[in-house]
Amino acid sequence: MALHLVDHPLVAHYLTRLRDRETEPDGFREASGKIITLLLYEATRDLRTNPAPIKTPLESFEGRTVSDRVVAVPILRAGLGLLPPVLDLLPQVTVGYIGLERDERTAIASRYYVKLPPDIQGKVAIILDPMLATGGTACKAVEILEEYRPASVRLVCVVAAPEGISALQAAHPSVDVFTAARDRELNAQKYILPGLGDYGDRLFGT
Numbered sequence: 001m002a003l004h005l006v007d008h009p010l011v012a013h014y015l016t017r018l019r020d021r022e023t024e025p026d027g028f029r030e031a032s033g034k035i036i037t038l039l040l041y042e043a044t045r046d047l048r049t050n051p052a053p054i055k056t057p058l059e060s061f062e063g064r065t066v067s068d069r070v071v072a073v074p075i076l077r078a079g080l081g082l083l084p085p086v087l088d089l090l091p092q093v094t095v096g097y098i099g100l101e102r103d104e105r106t107a108i109a110s111r112y113y114v115k116l117p118p119d120i121q122g123k124v125a126i127i128l129d130p131m132l133a134t135g136g137t138a139c140k141a142v143e144i145l146e147e148y149r150p151a152s153v154r155l156v157c158v159v160a161a162p163e164g165i166s167a168l169q170a171a172h173p174s175v176d177v178f179t180a181a182r183d184r185e186l187n188a189q190k191y192i193l194p195g196l197g198d199y200g201d202r203l204f205g206t
């Protein structure tokens with residue numbers, strides 16, 4: 001697994017707004033949308049393109065259009081908040097949903113909802129899950145997706161903990177992770193430190 005730490009002043013700016021406990025849900029949603037747009041820019045850098053001959057108002061021009069097909073897979077619930085910029089930016093993207101719940105005793109994630117488009121085979125799959133904490137959810141989501149034989153799987157998350165990065169690296173070495181920050185550690189409740197709290201709660205005001 002390759003870890004892509006997106007180091008950019010705008011990413012640092014919006015991540016600070018997300019981390020700030022004073023940021024209200026509307027500001028949190030705005031900063032979330034902007035940081036995901038910036039992370040997507042890196043996460044889609046290797047998409048392939050085809051020649052697209054067009055005519056500008058002045059002359060012929062050999063343009064390019066994205067030829068890779070992408071399926072975005074938000075992990076319920078917080079991943080839903082990452083979807084709007086993906087729908088705005090990616091041509092012809094299809095969307096699948098995975099709902100996972102974690103057994104608090106064993107920390108094992110199991111699926112309670114999976115709704116995926118039928119044609120994932122050969123597509124670039126982008127998992128959207130804002131917090132890579134223990135890695136249990138991310139590993140399970142990759143496992144589910146790989147049953148459908150996508151061309152590749154990548155994860156876009158806002159913050160990653162060292163524990164989650166190691167777990168994903170060990171279980172799924174081919175998955176690339178695009179994130180704004182590699183934080184210090186998990187606390188006893190498996191929250192990321194310094195982190196930003198519960199992403200879903202901050203996003204939805206719950």
Ligand code: URA
Pocket residue numbers: 078131133190191192193195196197198199200
């Ligand atoms: N999920 C969150 O929303 N926040 C964390 O810190 C860890 C997991």
